[in-house]
Amino acid sequence: MYFSVLPKQPHPILSYLRVGRLLYYSLAIFIVESWFYWVKLNEAYTYYSNWIIFFWAWSFMFSFIHIFLVLADGWSRYQNYKRAKDQFFMHGFNRRIVDTYIGSKCQRMAALEAAKELGIGEEVKAYYIAKGVKWYHYVPYFMIKDPWFGFKKHFWSRTFLEGNYKPKFNYSNYQQLVLQT
Template identity: 60%
Template sequence: MNYLELPPQPHPLVSYLRVGSLLHWSLILFLLESWFYWVQFEASLEQFSLFWVAFWFGCFLFSFVHIFLVIMDGWSRFQNYKRAKDLFFIHGFNSRIAEMYAGSKCQRNAAIVAAEELGYKDEIISYFRSKGVKWYHYFPYFMAQDPLFLFRNYFWERTFLEKVYVSRFDYRRLHLERAI
């Protein structure tokens, strides 16, 4: 694809919100859960019950830690989106590029948003359907294939610690140049 065919491009913040929409809803849920568990924890302190203090504090910690994990996951998916968008822009739609992001719902969503912004939404949706991916496949496939995934470096690096990717193109500027 050359920049003469480039559709109108959204602001990067809009793309960020679209890429991580599931994660952003999860973030809101974990914030609400943390608040609820903290209120329960404080109430249990007044009852002097060690069991309930430990229970509610454990629930709070679980939910509170997930706030940061979801934020890091959303940031990593945005890095996937930028890389996928550059690859689709340079090479056009290519199933090998789409396959790199087929592992989880969030990664697929990053690739779908990138492809959609370049006019390849139908192609990538068809590709994922041809691979047997269903709309309800939320959990990453590697979780079923490797039950010890939490102890693997690839899980932490790919899920939460994706390296910052700087896009090679300013898509909004390219689109505006075409409009002139």
């Protein structure tokens, strides 16, 4: 193990919210949009023609489906966070570990949150900056490289269907860190 003493660890719910904060901001927007489009769809259904009904129905479905996609993405990023935290705890700062999470803003946020909680956040942040990652790089790099990403199983499984990761360590008891089996 790389760390002998850890800073006080936040509650897992707080970590969950910090990891996906950008996602949860967009979740709030999609909820408000869905409500707005639902109101407009009901109005169109009563008073307007079919093409206007179709427009509002499509808009509502787009926003409503994104609510669940954002929730699934947030869950997957939390799994990345837990895995990254275990990796950083066992190996300390390691470029190979950090590079694993460089692909998207949300993955970088998961790795950065895990690193911050272990006291190596500035080192990870400096590494990302040195690799050319800017604060405004929100679109995942794989989306730019491969416009057909949405048709690949790897995208769906890694983005929305990440399996549950059980942490190897009990970080809440940071004075006497115990290997969980």
